[in-house]
Amino acid sequence: MQLKLGPQRLSWLPPRFSRLLPTLVASIVFVLLVTTARLRNGSFSSVFRSPPPPKIEPPKPIRPPLVRLPLSSGQCTSDIEYLRQRNLDLSNSITYSRRCVKQLATDKFNRDDVVNISKPLITHKTAINLTDCTVPDPIPCDDLPLQVPFPYPAQQYKHLIFGIASTYDRINDSLPAFAHWLKNTNALLVGVVVDAEEEKEGQWHPNPNVDLPALERLYNKSGVTASFIAPALKVNPRNREPEKRTEHHHFMLIRDLLARSTNETRWLGILDDDTFFPSLYPLDQELRRHDHARPLWLGALSEAFSSVQSWGYMAYGGAGAFVSLPLAREMNPVLEECIADATVDTGDGIMRDCVYTRTHTKLTLVPGLYQHDTHGDMSGFYESGVRPLSVHHWKTWYHEPMPEIAAVTDLCGDCFLARWRFGNDTLFTNGYSIATYAPGVLERTDLSSMEGTWVRPGRDFDFSLAPLREPLARDKKKSYHLKDSGMTETGTFRQLYVYRGDEEKEENDEVVELIWDLQ
The missing domain is CATH 3.90.550 (Spore Coat Polysaccharide Biosynthesis Protein SpsA; Chain A)
Known part of the structure; x- marks a missing residue:
């Protein structure tokens, strides 16, 4: 006998069972779908809770290391010679900016606040050719006064x-x-x-x-x-x-x-x-x-x-x-x-x-210890104002130069990953990034939430990292990530933030250097 689920309503069945059969079939199908999801994921939660995976843009091909010919002694200043270093892997022509940070240490620094500064962070841009150290004009370094906390007290930890x-x-x-x-x-x-x-x-x-x-x-x-x-x-x-x-x-x-x-x-x-x-x-x-x-x-x-x-x-x-x-x-x-x-x-x-x-x-x-079972771009975490006691997987599941990022803790302790907003388009996260936003975007952004930039953010992270917000497209946010930091020959501390230019668009790298006065 051929079963028909159409207009004839399975007349050979009792009327009551015939009316319930479509619901029963739908329930069986649902249970099968949920069971399949559980077998694949080890949990029912992915059926009810997880959003569809985001589109992950393929990583850009790694730029082959540039080989620059050595120049005669004294042809480059020490600052430019530093930028020529092989490990920085900067393009031959760069756009360079710098500011000289004047620390204003205070015990009233509120680490949870995003400090608003009306003036821009990037005030000058200079074109530099790293193959011959060509600098058309003297490179300015405008003062940047920042209120910061005092350094952590020096202690011993034999315990x-x-x-x-x-x-x-x-x-x-x-x-x-x-x-x-x-x-x-x-x-x-x-x-x-x-x-x-x-x-x-x-x-x-x-x-x-x-x-x-x-x-x-x-x-x-x-x-x-x-x-x-x-x-x-x-x-x-x-x-x-x-x-x-x-x-x-x-x-x-x-x-x-x-x-x-x-x-x-x-x-x-x-x-x-x-x-x-x-x-x-x-x-x-x-x-x-x-x-x-x-x-x-x-x-x-x-x-x-x-x-x-x-x-x-x-x-x-x-x-x-x-x-x-x-x-x-x-x-x-x-x-x-x-x-x-x-x-x-x-x-x-x-x-x-x-x-x-x-x-x-x-x-x-213990709050502040982070396992980081996450992959890909973790900028949303680091730019959120978080105060991590520990992080993990930083050189395997994602890649960040943690010793260089956290080096600023020696200068001002709890200023690490503190945030300042410049004008209406720039967010500076100390030690991690300088992000410039398209017009109007930063003003509409809730900086008390975390941008879900990693692979498959969503409800799976609600209990630990929420509130989360959607990641911004590349044309809405331009990020200079910290590439290097350390003491200079003159006894100051430098942070080098780099935006990698798109080679397909023939863009040069852009560099913002912050020089911290330790006095």
């Missing part, structure tokens, strides 16, 4: 011990980032170098390509108190095979750090090798709000709700997880058991299972 588990090469490459926030602090960094030894036929031998004392000397020379060791865990507690999983060594950091604790130690920080703190001072101020004499586990969730649904309610390791000594001592005897019994094989997942099944401690959330 903090941090630990990472990573490869020799990654730890070696990570020195500039660790030096930014650890140099001259007396906080201890313990690094488990997972490839320090090689396993052959059940025996462990030193890796000839790894020099732990040399790595330690390199860090110490940069002002970082560091100790690098080979993994103590040799056998996988789960299968009794030689232990080669970085995740297990990451979890076993609890024992490594506990062994190096002293009577002064308050917190053990377990990090990824790309966990970055703009400064230890605000982190320490936050940790002081919690009683280190009690069993405590401090951390942050992922900003993406789908990640929390998939991995659970725990301290996500890239944001930084902090364990008090009483909790570390409680867990220490059962660490191998926790690895063997864990429901997942990630370091922070093993930590979650161990804390919840072997202790009575629960996670305490």
